[in-house]
Amino acid sequence: MNNNTTALPSFFEDSGSDRKGILSWLLTTDHKRIGLMYLYMVLGMFIVGVCLGLLIRLELIAPGKDIMEAQTYNAVFTLHGVIMIFIVVIPSIPAAIGNLVLPIQLGAEDVAFPRLNLFSWWLYLIGTVLALFSLFTGGGAPDTGWTFYVPFSEFTTTNVNVAVLAVFILGFSSILTGINFITTIHRLRAPGITWTKMPLFAWSLYATGWIQVLATPVLGITVLLIFVERVLGVGLFDPNKGGDPILYQHLFWIYSHPAVYIMILPAMGVVSEIIPVFARKSIFGYKAIAVSSLMIAFAGSLVWAHHMFTSGMSDTAVLIFSLLTFIVAIPSAIKVFNWVATLYKGSIIIEPPLVYALGFIFLFSIGGLTGLVLGSAGTDVHVHDTYFVVSHFHYVIFGGTGFGLFAALHFWLPKFYGRMYNKRVANWAFGILFVGFNTLYLPLFVIGLEGMPRRYYDYLPQYQTGHLISTIGSWILAVGLLIMFVNLYRGITRGKKIGRNPWGGATLEWQVPSPPPLLNFDKEPDTSGKPYSYKGVERDE
Amino acid sequence: MENNLVDAVSKVDQAFLFIFGISFAILFLITAVTIWFLFRYSKKRNPVPSDIEGNVLAETLWTVIPTLLVFAMFWFGWTGYKALREAPEDSMIVQVEARMWSWKFIYENGRTSDKLYVPENTPIKLDMTSVDVIHSFYVPAFRIKMDTVPGMQTYAWFNSGEASQYDILCAEYCGVRHAYMLSKVVVVPQEEYDKWVETGEADSEKPEGMLVLEKYGCLDCHSMDGSEIVGPSFKDIYGHEVTVIENGEEKTLTADDEYLKKAIKEPSAEIVKGYEDMMPPSDEMTDEELETLIEFFKGGMVMEKKGAQGAKVAENEGCLGCHSTDGSEIVGPSFKNMIDRKLTAVHEGKTVEVVADTRYIIDSIKNPDDYIVEGYDGGMMPSYDLSDEDMKALIEFFSTLKDE
Numbered sequence: 001m002n003n004n005t006t007a008l009p010s011f012f013e014d015s016g017s018d019r020k021g022i023l024s025w026l027l028t029t030d031h032k033r034i035g036l037m038y039l040y041m042v043l044g045m046f047i048v049g050v051c052l053g054l055l056i057r058l059e060l061i062a063p064g065k066d067i068m069e070a071q072t073y074n075a076v077f078t079l080h081g082v083i084m085i086f087i088v089v090i091p092s093i094p095a096a097i098g099n100l101v102l103p104i105q106l107g108a109e110d111v112a113f114p115r116l117n118l119f120s121w122w123l124y125l126i127g128t129v130l131a132l133f134s135l136f137t138g139g140g141a142p143d144t145g146w147t148f149y150v151p152f153s154e155f156t157t158t159n160v161n162v163a164v165l166a167v168f169i170l171g172f173s174s175i176l177t178g179i180n181f182i183t184t185i186h187r188l189r190a191p192g193i194t195w196t197k198m199p200l201f202a203w204s205l206y207a208t209g210w211i212q213v214l215a216t217p218v219l220g221i222t223v224l225l226i227f228v229e230r231v232l233g234v235g236l237f238d239p240n241k242g243g244d245p246i247l248y249q250h251l252f253w254i255y256s257h258p259a260v261y262i263m264i265l266p267a268m269g270v271v272s273e274i275i276p277v278f279a280r281k282s283i284f285g286y287k288a289i290a291v292s293s294l295m296i297a298f299a300g301s302l303v304w305a306h307h308m309f310t311s312g313m314s315d316t317a318v319l320i321f322s323l324l325t326f327i328v329a330i331p332s333a334i335k336v337f338n339w340v341a342t343l344y345k346g347s348i349i350i351e352p353p354l355v356y357a358l359g360f361i362f363l364f365s366i367g368g369l370t371g372l373v374l375g376s377a378g379t380d381v382h383v384h385d386t387y388f389v390v391s392h393f394h395y396v397i398f399g400g401t402g403f404g405l406f407a408a409l410h411f412w413l414p415k416f417y418g419r420m421y422n423k424r425v426a427n428w429a430f431g432i433l434f435v436g437f438n439t440l441y442l443p444l445f446v447i448g449l450e451g452m453p454r455r456y457y458d459y460l461p462q463y464q465t466g467h468l469i470s471t472i473g474s475w476i477l478a479v480g481l482l483i484m485f486v487n488l489y490r491g492i493t494r495g496k497k498i499g500r501n502p503w504g505g506a507t508l509e510w511q512v513p514s515p516p517p518l519l520n521f522d523k524e525p526d527t528s529g530k531p532y533s534y535k536g537v538e539r540d541e
Numbered sequence: 542m543e544n545n546l547v548d549a550v551s552k553v554d555q556a557f558l559f560i561f562g563i564s565f566a567i568l569f570l571i572t573a574v575t576i577w578f579l580f581r582y583s584k585k586r587n588p589v590p591s592d593i594e595g596n597v598l599a600e601t602l603w604t605v606i607p608t609l610l611v612f613a614m615f616w617f618g619w620t621g622y623k624a625l626r627e628a629p630e631d632s633m634i635v636q637v638e639a640r641m642w643s644w645k646f647i648y649e650n651g652r653t654s655d656k657l658y659v660p661e662n663t664p665i666k667l668d669m670t671s672v673d674v675i676h677s678f679y680v681p682a683f684r685i686k687m688d689t690v691p692g693m694q695t696y697a698w699f700n701s702g703e704a705s706q707y708d709i710l711c712a713e714y715c716g717v718r719h720a721y722m723l724s725k726v727v728v729v730p731q732e733e734y735d736k737w738v739e740t741g742e743a744d745s746e747k748p749e750g751m752l753v754l755e756k757y758g759c760l761d762c763h764s765m766d767g768s769e770i771v772g773p774s775f776k777d778i779y780g781h782e783v784t785v786i787e788n789g790e791e792k793t794l795t796a797d798d799e800y801l802k803k804a805i806k807e808p809s810a811e812i813v814k815g816y817e818d819m820m821p822p823s824d825e826m827t828d829e830e831l832e833t834l835i836e837f838f839k840g841g842m843v844m845e846k847k848g849a850q851g852a853k854v855a856e857n858e859g860c861l862g863c864h865s866t867d868g869s870e871i872v873g874p875s876f877k878n879m880i881d882r883k884l885t886a887v888h889e890g891k892t893v894e895v896v897a898d899t900r901y902i903i904d905s906i907k908n909p910d911d912y913i914v915e916g917y918d919g920g921m922m923p924s925y926d927l928s929d930e931d932m933k934a935l936i937e938f939f940s941t942l943k944d945e
Contacts, residue, residue, distance in 0.1 A: 070717045145714050151691060152674040152715060157918055241693025245675060246690065279582070281590040285600050308711075310677060310686045312695040315626055322618060326611040330604065337603040341573055343578035347590040350579065358575065365571055369564035376560060376614055378553045378621020382684045385677060385712040451681025453712045456720035460708065533592070 008517035010418070016518050030518060034121050035099030040130065042096050045087045046294035050481065052080040055475040057440070060467045063459055070457040076142040076156070077388060077455060079135065081146030082163065086170045087128050089401055090259065093266035094212070095124070095177050097408045098205050100416055102181060102485065104509040105199045107190025107527060109519040110184040119178040134162035145455060147256070150237040150248040154229050161230055164223040171220045174262070178212025181205050188509075192527025196290075199507045199531045200283065203290040204269025207297040209263075211258045215301060219255035222248065246311055252445045253304035261300040263291055263397055264364075267404025268335055271357045274411055275339050276532040277505045278354035279346030285338040292331035299328045309380045318377050325375035332368050352426035353503070356407035359434055363399025367392055370445065372432075387466075388448025391441045399437060406433075406484065411503070413492055420498050420512040420541075421491025429487060433480030439473025440531035499540035507531045549699065553621035553684045560614050625685060630699035632666035633659065639669065639676035639921075642718035643859035644709065648738055655856045657709065657726045659701045660734035666698040672923065677713035678828040679724055701728045708912055717872060718862055722807045750837020753830045757823055772820060773813055779838040785811040798835050805831065851938025863922070866942055872921060874914055877942050886912040888921075899936055906932070 008014075011032045015024035025033055036082065055076055058335040061065050068076070099117070103110055111117050124476075135141045138159030138400040153160050161298075165352055186204045188196065228234055235241025237248045276283040283289065305313065339361055373379045383389060414420045445464035452459060458490075501510040508525045509516075581587070624908065635657065636647035646657045659665050669678055671689040679686040683699035710897075711722035729737065754760050762771035765845075779801070784793045794800060803810060808820035826834075855861055855876075868877040874884075880896045888911065895901055895912060904911055909922035927935070 056594070070720070074717060074719075143716070149675060149714070155674065157715070239690075244692075246693075279590065280584075281592050282594045284593065285595040288595070288600055288604075309622075311688050312690050312693055315622075318622060319599065319619060322622075323615055326615045329611050330608055333607045334600070334604055336571060338600075340575050340578070341596075341599065343575065343582060344595075345591040345593060346578070346582045347584045347587050348579055348582050349584050361575065362572060365568055369568055372560050372564060372611065372614055373557070376556055376618025378556045378618045378623075378684075379560065379623060380618070381622065381625055381686050382553060382557075384680065384686055385679075451679065451708070451710065453679060453710050453720075455714040457719040460723070534590075535592075 008522045010511070010513070010515040011518050012515060014166055014518045021458055027117050027118070027507050029110070031099045031103050031110050031114065032520075034117055035101075036416070037121055038091055038096035038099060038124070041125070042088055042092050045083055045128065046092075049080055049088055050086040050478065052076050052083070054112045054474055054478060056080060057471040059229070059457070059529075060459070061471040063461060063464060064466070065458075069164035071143060073457045074455075075135075075141035075490060076140050078145050080141075082131060082167070085259070086167055086398075087124075089263045089397055090170075090174055091177075092263075092401065093270060093408060094181070094205060094208050094262065095120070096176075097405070097412065097498040098177075098181060098266060101412055101509055102202055103184060103188070104512060104516065104520050105202050105507050106185065106188055106519070107193055107508050107525045108184060108188035109521070111180050111418035112187055113180050116176055117180055120173045120180070122177070123169055126351055127166045127168075127173060130169060131161060131166035132133070132158045134166060134347070136201060138162060139359070146225055148223065149252075150226065150229070151239070153226055154238060155524050161227055166224050167223045168220050168227075171216045171223075174212050175220075177215070178209040182209040182213065185209070190525055190527055192235060193508075196287070197531060198290075198525070200272035200286070200289055200293075201266070201507075204242060204265045204272070204293050208262050208265045211297050211301065213260050215255045215258040215262075215329065218251060219259070222251040222255065225251070236494065246313060250305065253307045256306065257304040258297075258301045261296055263401045264404075265296060267401045267408075268362065268395045269363075270404045270408045270411070271339060271360050272335075273505075274353045274407055274469070274506065275342045276358040277503050277534075278349050278351055279343050280504070280534050281342065281346045281532075282530070283338070284341035284344070285334075288326040288334055289338050292334050295331040296328060297298050299324065299331070301326055302472070306375055306380070309377055310384050321382075322375060322377040326372070329368065329372060329375065336365055336368075351503070352421075352423050352430065353407050353411035355427055355430050356403055356410055359430060360400060360403040360407060363395055363403060363437065367395030367397075367399055370395065382451075383448055385454055386448040387444040387452045387454055391444035391448060391453050394444075396440050399441075401417055403433075404429075409488060412509070413488060414495070414498050414502055415509060416513045417492035417495075418497055419492055419495035420502060421487050425483065429480050429484035431480075432483060433477060436473050436476030436478070436480050440470050440477050441473070443467075443469045443473075456458070501538065501540040504534060504537050504539035506534055506537050510537075548753045549621075549624040550684050556614075556617040556621040559617045563610055563614070593835050603699040605657065607936055628666040628696065629664040632664040632698055634666050634668060635659070637667045637669040637678060637689065638814070639671040639711070639722075640673050641716055642711070642722040642862035643856075644678070644722070644724045645857060645859060647700065650682065650738060652738055652741060654856050655859070656724050658734060658737055659699055659728055659733040661704050661728055662702050663731075664698060665701055666696060669695050669697070674715050675713050675915075676715050679710045679712040680707055681710070682707040682726075688713055701726075704728050704730055722862070736854050748837055749833050750840075753826070753834045753837070756830075758828060759805075762820070772816060775838065779835075784814040787811045799836060801835055802831060804835070848934075848938035848941035851931075851934035851936070851941075854927070855938060856927060858927070858931075873917060876939055879942055880936075880939050880943050885915040887915070889910045902936065902939065905931055906935070 011030055015028055015033070018031060019027060025037060028034060051238065055067070056073070059068055060072055067520070099111070135268050138161070139157045141158060142163040143156060143158045146162055148160065148164060185202060225236055229237060235243045237245050239245060259539045269475060272283060272289055303321060303325045305317055305408060306325045309318050374392060380404070410421070410426055443466040447463045450462065452463045498514055500512065500514055503510070506529055511525055512520055513522060599650065622933050634649065638645040638647065643655055645653055645655060647653050667678065669687060669689045670693065671691045673691060675688055675690050677686055677688045678697060681697065684698050685697045687695050687697040689695060705728050707726040708724060709724040711719060715722065751891065764770050764774045765776060767774045767776040778796055781796050782793055784791060805826065807824050808822055809818050812818045863872040865871050865875045866877055868875045879897055880902070884895060884897060886893060886895055901912070906925050909924055910919045913919040
């Protein structure tokens, strides 16, 4: 190794193999390149999903037909759901940001199984292509909603077979990433990075990994069963053949509820990283936050049937699942209180990553608190399958995971591109996003409480005002997204060059060059400090 | 009994209030404290941070207090849920059958309807199922929602309360017409309900003008069919020439809006020749009601159109969920101009030309997949085994939908 440590080429220049050009990316085993490939696809598909969402909002601006037919509308919201859930949100922070950051935070040169990591990405690519393929082939784009509820999904003549196959493959990508990260965290921590000195982002990915490994196979089997039902007509879920449609709902939610925690836990990890850096003091209650991640992963696996209070299952089941659901609320609340307490007696520097992280806390709190209305059995019956749920879900997943991802991009992208974006524009973009977001989703709580069901192409006149305001909000939100992405893009291509530690972070990724070299470290990482202790840590802009 | 009835909605609303109240308080607290910290402990005001890694007391408190709060929320929610599930023993039972994309309500005496008619202040228990995919019966006003599942019975109950109408919506996504799977709960006084369930005639289905006539007792003296009771009959009254006596003078005029209004409001001013001056002035009648009445006369007092019986069958059987009556496409072919239409269809694997005559239509209702009209998917429509009477009514209804 060279004495002049900065002389190592970055991972952009050195792929570690003889391959050149695009192949040096598509066949790379470098976790950073794989992370970026995930990121490009996630963001690309995010834009597709956003456009579909804008179309939905436009159609709902007034009652009756506005821009599309009912069948088209049904396909559009199905796609919006499938793309956003399976292709964007689930891989967003765990696969994209996790791949970029996790090994470096642990002091490792790569993940435990680099080739498996590449294979996961390829499965993700194939699944995505197949999902897009299902739109243009067969009997028309799927129109079942992302939940594929039977018996409707068995009867519809649209191209459900290919879509569920895509979900099956995407599921395997997720499982393999989970296995990879769990193993990496167990085996590849550098000496000195003990379990209690491991960054909280790594802790959150650890909890997430277990859900991915344990819950995703259930989804795989479930969607495969739909395929079997449709192709072979076995009749597991078809009451005409003695099957039980409610069984499908159980199987589906046994995965899909924990999946919500696959989506939100890593975002919580991101926020736990960002807040202390900008408060310049230790995270408040490190152990409580780490343990609450595991608690959420565990308890969150036992609450799936709260999606089914009106399904016709027994009242005893409703009692148990309602109770368990309230228990999951507790660790989430603990995390929020700990983040806020971290600011206490800090020396706070307000920079874009902190702004987005605080946005996360506020929006996620609204999402979490409205979740209490849904967990409570009596109130859930009224708002189940209404726009109240739609809004709650978007507050948690878009306001939570989405803003968590934006925070992560503003926090870590400069590290991986070695350049800084325009911070003023980033803050303005946040302001517009925040206003647009609440204009879009707050009215939906109101019309949901008034009884506006979800997945409606048309609606009764009493719901019009709410829909109109919401659609206007969607335009504001779109403007905010556009400004944010353009600013980030200009930042990584033309921004001011930065040093190793632009924010003054104490976790290991801030010890390596920006961008990092192929094997991450140009010198032995110093693991003597605590991850959130900033004494003696210098900002290096 | 009465107290028990209003319970479900109010208990659910209590749970809403409790959870929302606490949630707002927590959200306000978190936001206010965050903003205060950002201000008070900014780098400018507090250049040197104090490194605090945690505080056992604080962390215990904000674990224990939320735990107690969420258990309280759970309890309120569960109480509300129980109230929604415990239907009083003496509830009136109505069977509900959901299908793509309409509701069918079946009453104890076998009467069916596509709107839910119920008497006032009565607990109603709905025994529900679906004939195709999962739907969900949702009445926001009563806070009830329950999936209807094929091959399974589910139930919900509500107290009907005062006479009024409430929206019924389908809350579980069920395909292309999901948003149109709407209906109404029509709550009517007990006597009216009894009459309706017996005869199928409901005031709410009568023309409004008729209701005005009934309200003011007009029909005690004026017939609708041309026969004489006390006063002149209403039959063909609008636009006819009448001879009246005003202040002892005889004159002839046309029964137009102005005349009729005057005759109702000031009956003694002009007396139709041959009748006594004995009608009381209708002082209580509002201008709105008066207008409705005149419109009703003007329109020839149409009570039921030709084909109305068949239209009711089409509605009750849910045909109109998929087949329009105005020529527009929903899922299946429109009923408009269907009779005697020439069409191309697939029959036993071959493409054939057929004329949609009566026999063809009856066959298509009984065996929908026998002929599949070109451009449509087979396997969508269930077969309907209708009585001959209903079938005849339907055909008559279809014939009214033909342009001459």
